[in-house]
């Protein structure tokens with residue numbers, strides 16, 4: 422989808438990083454109309470949250486299933502084929518060529534959009550070098566974006582810090598989905614490459630993924646509304 426085709430409200434994706442399906446459903450109820458797009462990741466998926474993907478999708482919400490798949494190509498392909506039946510809008514895989522190729526094969530002609538995770542937002546250059554990588558963050562993000570585009574991946578997950586350079590590489594052919602979002606004054610936690618919601622949109626991000634600043638807020642709905650207002654303001 423081009424930026425103009427994305428409903429402004431859909432640009433905020435709230436990560437339901439909560440311990441149980443009951444807690445996640447209570448949060449969805451609490452957030453009400455303020456949030457249209459939810460992410461289900463490790464914590465909830467491994468706590469029985471996969472059926473919630475279909476339940477939320479059937480209720481009219483959009484779902485980003487964040488399983489960050491990475492395995493031999495055949496296994497990734499078969500896993501993605503199973504996931505196409507859940508009704509998610511987005512699915513993450515790590516941006517390794519064999520993994521991305523397998524995911525594209527498994528997705529087939531379904532409507533599931535594949536996002537490649539370039540370099541996790543908790544990593545900086547030192548973390549990459551410690552993990553054995555030769556390239557720094559910006560070089561590796563760009564190299565992986567080029568490979569993802571060539572393999573038919575639909576979007577990229579990166580920090581908003583890389584949104585400007587990624588847009589030059591992929592134009593509007595791929596969606597840029599950015600975690601590492603921190604409203605002014607909120608705790609950074611383990612994130613290292615962060616931006617405020619407004620700055621991330623101005624930098625060219627299509628979707629903002631926000632977890633703890635919303636789900637751990639004393640008033641999650643008011644926090645989500647404030648982020649939505651910041652996004653709308655940045656979009657002009």
Ligand SMILES: O=C(O)c1cc(=O)[nH]c(=O)n1[C@@H]1O[C@H](COP(=O)(O)O)[C@@H](O)[C@H]1O
Pocket residue numbers: 436438462487513538540541542543578579580600601602610612630631632633634
């Ligand atoms: O794929 C992701 O969603 C992801 C990629 C990345 O590089 N960094 C990152 O933080 N995420 C996810 O985005 C969410 C961010 O959560 P908060 O740091 O609590 O806002 C978490 O669910 C992460 O798993």
